[in-house]
Amino acid sequence: MKHVLALSVLLSAFWLINSGHYTSLILFFMVVSVLFVAVLCHRMDVVDGESQPLELTFTIPVYWLWLIKEVTVANIAVTRCVWKGAHSISPSVIKVKANQKTDLGIVIYANSITLTPGTVSIDLEDNEITVHALTRETAEDLLTGEMDRRVCKVEP
Amino acid sequence: MELLLDIVSWILLISGSFFALTGALGLLRFPDFFTRTHAASVTDTAGAGLILTGLMLQAGWGLVLAKLLLILLFSLLASTTACHAMAKAALKSGLKPQTVNDNSNSEKETSSKP
Numbered sequence: 001m002k003h004v005l006a007l008s009v010l011l012s013a014f015w016l017i018n019s020g021h022y023t024s025l026i027l028f029f030m031v032v033s034v035l036f037v038a039v040l041c042h043r044m045d046v047v048d049g050e051s052q053p054l055e056l057t058f059t060i061p062v063y064w065l066w067l068i069k070e071v072t073v074a075n076i077a078v079t080r081c082v083w084k085g086a087h088s089i090s091p092s093v094i095k096v097k098a099n100q101k102t103d104l105g106i107v108i109y110a111n112s113i114t115l116t117p118g119t120v121s122i123d124l125e126d127n128e129i130t131v132h133a134l135t136r137e138t139a140e141d142l143l144t145g146e147m148d149r150r151v152c153k154v155e156p
Numbered sequence: 157m158e159l160l161l162d163i164v165s166w167i168l169l170i171s172g173s174f175f176a177l178t179g180a181l182g183l184l185r186f187p188d189f190f191t192r193t194h195a196a197s198v199t200d201t202a203g204a205g206l207i208l209t210g211l212m213l214q215a216g217w218g219l220v221l222a223k224l225l226l227i228l229l230f231s232l233l234a235s236t237t238a239c240h241a242m243a244k245a246a247l248k249s250g251l252k253p254q255t256v257n258d259n260s261n262s263e264k265e266t267s268s269k270p
Contacts, residue, residue: 014226017219017222017226018223018226020219071202072202075175075201075202078182078194078195078197078198079178079202081182082178082179082181082182082186082198083178083181085185086185086186086187086191089191090256091188091191091253091254091255091256092255092256093253111233111236111237115201115232115236116197117194117197117198117201117202118194120190120194120197120239120243121243122190122240122243122246122253123244123247130247132190132243132253134191134194136256
């Protein structure tokens with residue numbers, strides 16, 4: 001029930017941000033369509049802890065800040081490789097283990113790897129992520145496992 | 157204050173454009189599909205992020221700011237998902253990533269030729 005409620009609040013906020021018209025008729029349309037979508041999603045059984053991860057609300061902003069820092073550092077490294085030319089890269093394929101307990105945690109980890117320039121997760125089987133790394137340094141950064149630990153902490 | 161905001165926003169816009177250009181250059185320069193996805197993710201993260209932040213400073217407090225934030229959020233989510241989907245599809249259809257060993261071999265071959 002709390003997930004359905006959270007979905008309704010999110011959808012209403014999305015409508016209010018995107019509409020910009022706050023007359024009573026338009027607000028009435030908002031209520032009707034939000035209710036319709038919430039009931040529809042509830043009946044489709046897609047509203048649960050995975051689509052509405054409420055437990056992450058307070059833990060994930062800290063992780064985002066750290067991720068922004070990582071992405072910035074990685075961007076500068078990859079930019080340097082681009083301007084130096086193709087001889088400065090040393091691509092490799094590595095396998096890293098995801099120690100998260102839930103599917104949601106593993107997805108957050110794999111998506112963070114892909115978001116960081118220089119590493120792309122190309123396959124995910126059980127708890128093992130296959131990663132394509134652009135240079136030896138980016139591969140070693142990932143193998144230290146700091147990102148893995150931080151995603152583990154984010155998880156409920 | 158207005159001037160300061162303008163200056164910061166112009167710096168962000170120009171550096172964002174630089175990273176977008178870098179991504180495009182990397183697409184042309186890197187040797188195979190998988191290394192090119194790395195170059196594209198520079199455009200997706202630094203390019204889009206800096207340009208949208210620069211636009212947010214121009215927009216000021218209001219609905220436009222919220223909409224720009226939403227655009228940034230969704231483009232980050234969508235681009236990583238699309239990037240992973242493409243890389244996985246390429247791997248499953250049998251494209252082998254060039255690794256550092258192949259590179260050093262080819263370098264030896266080319267250097268031994270002349």
